[in-house]
Amino acid sequence: SLQAKMSRPVQSRRLEGVDKNIWVEFVKLAATYSTVNLGQGFPDFPPPDFLKEALVTALSGENHMLHQYTRAFGHPPLVKILAQLFEKLLGQELDPMTNVMVTVGAYQALFCCFQAFVDEGDEVIIIEPFFDCYEQMVTMAGGTPVFVPLRLKAPENGKMMSSADWKLDSAELASKFNERTKAIVLNSPNNPLGKVFSRGELELIADLCVKHDVLCISDEVYEWLVYDGKEHIRIASLPGMWDRTVIIGSAGKTFSATGWKVGWTVGPNRLLQHIRTVHQNSVYHCATAAQEAVAQGFQRELMLYGKPDSYFVQLPKELQKKRDWLVQSLDAAGMKPIIPEGTYFLLADISNFKSDVPDVPNSDEPYDSRFAKWMVKNKGLAAIPLSAFYCGAHKNNYSHFIRFCFAKEEATLKAANDILQKWKQEKTS
């Protein structure tokens, strides 16, 4: 038999330690038990009409060649409009053919970055809490993830917590950089916290990148989802950063169409050339039709940039309302929300509900994970435990936060509220 022959297993060593995935479990639980799913991050409302129409139009046209291969590094209309948009945003001249590459979602863009630049022995700094795939991808590329935490400094006077209350310690961050540091992964706005890094915070990171000659992989998929008039600042626009930064974006998050799986990388050719090499040796082409439709979507947005009709203006406006609604719901129920400055996620402290899920001493599983599982099974409300966004060693740093996604229809948020209110009533009675 196969196993008998080889003293080592059939699978390659690069898969060691990357086989677990919490989403598989939590998505299944939500599918089985939840009546209200605020877990996995996707909108339950449709993409905007203009985008859907763009796809329908593209497919109904005379040109059936949209069903065939397009340019491997990105459909020309799409890379052209992305270059135009990012030229505007970065104040930097861009060549659509060499400074932009389209990927299968931002997920594949991240994969290409790690595969292109991370070798065994390289260290990659990851800020905790983090979108869980970063650690897996660095590991699969043979690199060593080095974690540095955002720490919560809770406000006084009983004010509600904000994602801005989570900060990096500058000395601690500086201590993580050394000769082996190949890259730092930045995610702003941050999933799961909703933190939008300030200019000062970005300058801190930029200074260290420049000083230590480190790459910055900047995951900016939630770039349009910022609230309260906050500004999303692109680290690539800071001095010394364009040459060493790869910006990652997502049509799924930009246009509320996560199922389309269209993403992109923007950066200097010197870096993108290597990302192209990975891409051409892994998936090569991305699907054509969705790229055509996303290009149309961006055309519209570029024309309406900054105007009230722009989806980039309307979406955050809508989501801010939903954010505030959920914050209110959670607060009224006795869960303590952390108001996010951006993204469509927020964390809530469930300490007041701990009595429902007793502690299990010496349990391998973090408390918040057990809580989230209990909650979906018994209350039908799905959320994701914060520990999912920490490395193994730090999973118990914060044991009582769960993450909710609020990119949901009013009816969904109302249903969530009903569950929470009922739950609260059960506790007080």
Next chain:
Amino acid sequence: MLLASRSFCCLGIRTYQHQTDLFSRSIKLSASATMAFRHKNARRIEGLESNMWVEFTKMAADPSIVNLGQGFPDISPPNYVKEELAKASADDRLNQYTRGFGHPLLVKVLSQVYGRVCGRKVDPLTDILVTVGAYGSLFSTIQALIEEGDEVIIIEPFYDCYEPMVKMAGAKPVFIPLRYKNNGNSASSADWVLDPAELADKFNSKTKAIILNTPHNPIGKVFTREELQVIADLCIKHDTLCISDEVYEWLVYKGNQHIKIATLPGMWERTITIGSAGKTYSVTGWKLGWSIGPQNLIKHLQVVHQNMLYTCSTPLQEALAQAFWIDYKRMDDPDCYFYSLSRELESKRDRMARLLQDAGLKPVVPDGGYFMIVDVSTLNVDLSDVDAKQAYDYKFVKWMITSKKLSAIPVSAFCGSETKRQFEKYIRFCFIKKDSTLDAAEVILKNWNKQMA
């Protein structure tokens, strides 16, 4: 010391950027040169940056060129397939993430179709992975199961991505060529065969896998049961995996049968079989493919997938699933697209062969697939004054594109470096093209012949 001077240099950049653009840009450039050391690519992609498709697709992109090069149809996909995508695009529920390893409806129908074809139960959740094209399946398979120290046997000529993918996984490609056995006048893809002794010689304790491609690109060979048995016997004897690229599985012409090596005794448990929506339904731009195999192998491909792109497009998978259901239900009916497409292509194949023969050439008539290779040395086009280092077929194709406005792909692009010279008189034509395209090719080939006379 080095760090200090680098920091100084970097600090220098920051001060200079406050000055005039020109000056700061020149400083930036020279600083970039010193920074190049740290921005080096990872070892795994060293030497893998070139790709001949980039060059040849660019050259053929000129609309005045009759493009028989890159392998994609310029015929329309069947109407019902286009309609299913239109329907899926209009469905609000299909714009968000679906199941990572494959949209439930799609894996269900794939398990039915392939269960029937393989004559065994195929579990939709554990035995199938949906990927971004067959290309993505090849990558997932190789990343999952191949690593440094492994050898992978590749049959030449080969679809060009096999070599860089094996190298990117840190393994060593071991090549074995198909050889033309002189069988008289007719040139058929069946005349190209592996030498069993030579093949056996390539297997050793380091051999992790062999990559099989049947029907074969570029030659169009459809491996016979006996030929597959030779390969299977060696796989079993040496306990080797088989990566079977069967994207052209439905495109087999009269008198031939596509046999899945996974159905041979002892092979299911060691084979990953790869398929493609692009080739099955003439929709290369949908970029959906699949890997099918035993759970204990597929689970590792799923791990790669969940760390690489996680999910594939929802509307495309839904549309593909619906199209598959339509054809699954009529698999006993000759109108099933799986059979009707190959009938349509057979006449195009025959026409292409005639065109080339009328131009005085000897095409290798394929038993399957939608490519045809032809020996162009008999045209005696002298390109000796062009770059001597380049293979003849590369030079020939470039010359043909510019002077004849007809494109093809050089077959030596599908060979390892040692074998390139053996195949450099062959070029590959793609014939899954509409009549007007083939008409235009006919005009060019007829005139060519006239000029030579």
